[in-house]
Amino acid sequence: MPGARDGMWLDDEAGRLVRPYTVSNGRTRPSAHFDLLTMVMATGSQPENYLGPDHAQVLELCDDPMSVAELSAHVRLPAVVTKVLLSDLVDCGAVTTKAPRTVAAVPNDMNILEAVLHGLRKRL
Template sequence: MTLSRRQRHSGQDAPWYDDQAGRLVRPYTISNGRTRPTAHFDLMTMVMATGRRPASCQGPDYAQVLALCGKPVSVAEIAAHIRLPAAVTKVLLADLVDWGALTARAPAAVAAGPASRTDRALLEAVLNGLRKRL
């Protein structure tokens, strides 16, 4: 007999899941109904834990995000790992930045110039390779 996902994750801090329905706690409840973060985050913004923990336990989603941020990681990667929409993930990340538990850094800009031009031949080779595989 195999256990359902809900039975396997029966700890107090485990997210609520149902095998057919998926996550039982809706994203807007995780962000307390907020849809806009207090800081600007791009999907490529890199975040990293500072080592400080929030004064009070904020819930399993915050703990899960902090566990993922031991090294620099992008907002998009975090959203994918915790299986939440990017908008909700950005609200959680903004809270953690406000509490001093995370630092955020915008992605480095690439200088425009001859060295940064896209190589057309390389792009065509990639396109041809994709066409052959599909």
């Protein structure tokens, strides 16, 4: 059963009544770069203008650091739509992001690949 904040946007049998890309006004590209592992957290600053119920839901979930992938799962929207919502929140200063740490190793470093292969052979 839908919660009070979901109101008329959810139906028990049909699910979400608003199409995902309607939420992002048809936009499919966020104004900021997000990886699925990018961590997002609310800054405590509220947007000057009300952006919509989906923005509010995402902002509420960002009280604790959460990855874009987790947020997308919680709001039940495609990742690209979630990224567009997040970029709106970044643009108005309501959330901050932290990119995932990158691995210093070269992706095709033969020593690493051989070590992984050796480890896999030991397990099999």
